[in-house]
Amino acid sequence: MLNSLLVEDDIKATLLETALKAHQFNILKTHYSAAFLKFVQETRPDLLIFNLRSPSEALLADIQTLNQKSPLPVIMFTLDGRHETLQKAMQAEISAFVVDGLDSQRINSIIQIGLARFKQQQILKHALDEALTQLEDRKQIDRAKAILIKTQNYTEDVAYHTLRKLAMDRNITLGEMAKNVIAMADLLK
């Protein structure tokens, strides 16, 4: 059962709440305020659902901050379909942005698509981070090897094996060891 934090302009509105309950969501309902990020940190929901006439800039900025630190699926129902708002919603990495489409028959499928999209986005993000780290490590390893080749007259093969042995002795990755070799060489620069 997913815990959802529901943020609505109209606290008395029941359409979303009823539909979510019907699909077995736990709901915590609140208004948006300046303490929103703190509230999310404290309540730790599994997803955020908004039903707002127009999301404020402050809210979109908060969602962006949240997604940079600890990403969550965010579903937004709104009446505001302006290009500018859509752009900011994209930047904030909102998983589903639905303009004037609050229909009790479609709510569950929209949320499920939003959740699936969020999951897919996270997989892609993770893969990108890993690829960037590997690329950075590769650069550092090449630099460290070049240092060992230059200062120790090693062949490329010996430099690589030396680096690997140093890393194994310390039980750290090759990339981390390469950074240490570069730092050590920097001292003598």
Added chain:
Amino acid sequence: MKTFIKVIEIWIPDQERTQLEFGSGLYGAFTEFKAASTQQTFAYDEGLPGKAWAQGHPIVLTRFEHSYFKRIDEAQKAGLTCGIAIPIFAGEFLLAVVVFLCGDDEENVCAIEVWCNDTLKGDALSVMDGYYGALEPFEQISRKMSLAKGDGIPGMVWKTGMPMLVEDISKISGSTRSIDAQAAGITTGLGIPIINHHGKVYIMTFLSAKAAPIAKRIQIWIPDPLGKQLICQQGYSKNSNNLAEIFETTTVRKGEGALGRVWLTGLPVISGSQVREYNPELSDLSSMLAIPVIEQASLKAIVTFLF
């Protein structure tokens, strides 16, 4: 691993060579103290660096309160309690002053001493100045002692005119002070000849326990017999560091890199990252102080303190 030295500064004569200005420094997390220091200048005989310049020998200042130290409030705020100033001279002309600032007295088994000879008293070495932290009995013994040329670390440094790093002081034979030092918990000793001018000799010793070494690694580099390149004579740290050992097999030509610059200019150098956090798991070394040992305007050795 904690080291006893918290802050290192290099003060150099300004363009007119009438006062000392900030050269470089290692301040670690002491950013406020750094901010209070980098704009500072010291006239001849002013503050700790200026005094070392005027007196012409190393100084150990064990208390900042009511002293000539100029940054007392900032030092107290940073928990710095003791200062050591080492002037680097070429003959009678000052090249730079290296200042060490230390803290955490009660926790450290550590002593820093300045030994000098007194030609009127049979030319033996005695303690002129020293910081001993909590090692009071060892201080009393050391201050009463006089050492002949060749005796103990100070005497051996005097005899050879070279820096000396003793990894295990229990292995110094025939030295009664080494037994007293061991009893005080001291395991490692470093001696550096600072000045040898017109028969007056000043030698510094850094004595420390394994738990709180003077630096994470200490090296002694010397010019090879042909005077063409520097070779590492000795390197020591509490834990073995095979990365540092690899770099200690390299040779350094005059003017090449940080050590080569020390040889070329006769000036101490601080190099490396000022901000990188030390990771004790990796035994990594991210900054270095290199001090030249100069005799008769020639480089005899370079002592490096790696952090």
